[in-house]
Amino acid sequence: MNCTMTSKFIKKNLTSPSKKIIKGTINPMTSALTSIATGANINPSDSSSTAENSSIDTKLTSQEEQQSSSSSASAKTHTKKSKKRASKQQQSEIEEAVQEEKDDEPEPDQTDSALLPDIRKNTLHEVAMTAAGLGVLLGFGITGGLFTTIKEPSLYICALSIFHFLEFYITAKYNPRKVHKESFIINNGSAYTLAHTFAILECVVEYRFFPELKKRFFWFKVVGFSLTVIGQIVRTIAMRTAGQSFSHMIVTKREDFHELVTEGIYKNLRHPSYTGFFWWAIGTQMLLLNPISIVGFVFVLWNFFNDRIRYEEKLLIGFFGDDYVNYRARTVTLIPFIA
Template sequence: MPSTNISTALDTGATTPTLRRPSISSTLTGSSSDSPASPISIPQDGNGTAAPSASLPDAASYPGQKRSLAGIALRAFCLGAALMTGVILAMALALLPWMQTRTMTVGSGERTAATMLLAPLWRLPFFLAALSTFHFLEFWITARYNTQATSVDSFLLTANWPAYAIAHLAAFVECFIRYTLLRHAPHVLSFVPVLPLPSRTTVMLAGLVLVVVGQAVRTAAMVQAGRSFNHMVQHKRAASHALVTDGIYAWLRHPSYFGFFWWALGTQLVLGNVVCLLGYMAVLWRFFSVRIRHEEQLLVRFFGDDYVQYQKRVGTKIPFI
């Protein structure tokens, strides 16, 4: 799962390497900054006044650096392509039964069998679209509201690698097997006679609500925290960091964690996964339990009784944390 942080981010205190900005002379003439610069013709407007020269990009914006413009563009393009692919395929597969009914002709029995196999698989491209939206918003919200902390890593595509990728791959595989090889199998909990099980449609709709609410809460938390939000756990309080206790933080002590926890579980309900739902629940609970405990030790140290009182007043809304 991605490495996230709450509103009161604390600086890591690590020394940031100084990135040297290329000089105009070395960039335009091919010489190093230690060599004498060749004369550069300064563009002028019609009145003979020197026009303002365009500033060169910061060194961190070059390929391979932490704010690589090329890297950002490529990731944004790929996420956009994945989002559109997911949305279009999910809609096409979900509407497949309706479209077949409208065009039913002789020999439709074969097409009906194919439709019954393909239609439930709309869940897979939906999951792809949800993931693409999540990772794009992680970068965009950070870039918009905490520009100084933004880097290529803000997409969170490689956070907690490779466990994060393995978890989502497992979710795809379980859903595919459930609705293809095991599509005629009885409900995994059908042997439990205690309470009537909710219908698959009810479970799916509940999952959709959790996905939307979880994403909205996480995004709102990042927007409200602004420069106090950082994806990395930090250990030194910066001047820009403040204890945010109003707005959504008046209801949730760790809204970004709350959002991701329920968003992730919602995706598994939509997919109809049982094994991954239980796995996500256990892994995420342990991850956030440890992380929140660690962060709150730092927050108490930096904000003292203000945070202690806030801690007593506002819960996480994540069970048993």
């Protein structure tokens, strides 16, 4: 009985609908578990939530990337600005340093610029060729003095070349604003050129026709040589001492840098450059033992310097007034009969 009732109970309760319920109950769970495991067939509400979360994450990631990109761009911009600032600062420091160097440098003196030689009057190739020619002449004179028995003409050639070279050199060194290609004074007027040309011709003719005369009067030649050397030294020292105040041409207008030179060789000797020139020229003719040229040089040079000194002293009195009058009263020229 009991067994029969139990059997019925089981049959009644274990029908297919029940199985369907159980089946329906199991399958959704299995499906849900499977969905959870595989990520498929998610509940719409859960899917929406996940999408929203994903969208938020995406936005956050995008914002972070933008912020990162912005930060990187800002860092690059900042670096560029820093480099520009550093470059500008360095450039500013360099400019300040250059300006300080310029400020430390002494300002150019207008007087210094006025002392520079005028290049327009100094055609360099002509200056160079003239100096070279004088050097060749000096070499010729020295060679002749060493290898010939007659020394006087060779000494005369040496004296000429040294004199004309020093005229340019001393002017260029101590009064460059006045130097020019004619400062060699080789073209010192037709009278000067004619005088020395005549002296050379006289020497040659007399050696040819009166050789014994040229070999005599040794002490006379020594005096002539001494006057040549002393005259050259006096003139060179005078040109150096006068400096800016010396000029080969007479200056008719006083300039700011002109001053009355009363020191050194000028202390007791007035117009020492003229004195030196005068005795140098006379000495060369005494050395050559040229009687005609000696007389001719004395006459021509004395008249030339007498007229020049008188004219120049009138200008100097106008420049310096009583200062020059007093200076003239206590000095001499050492040129005969020129007080």
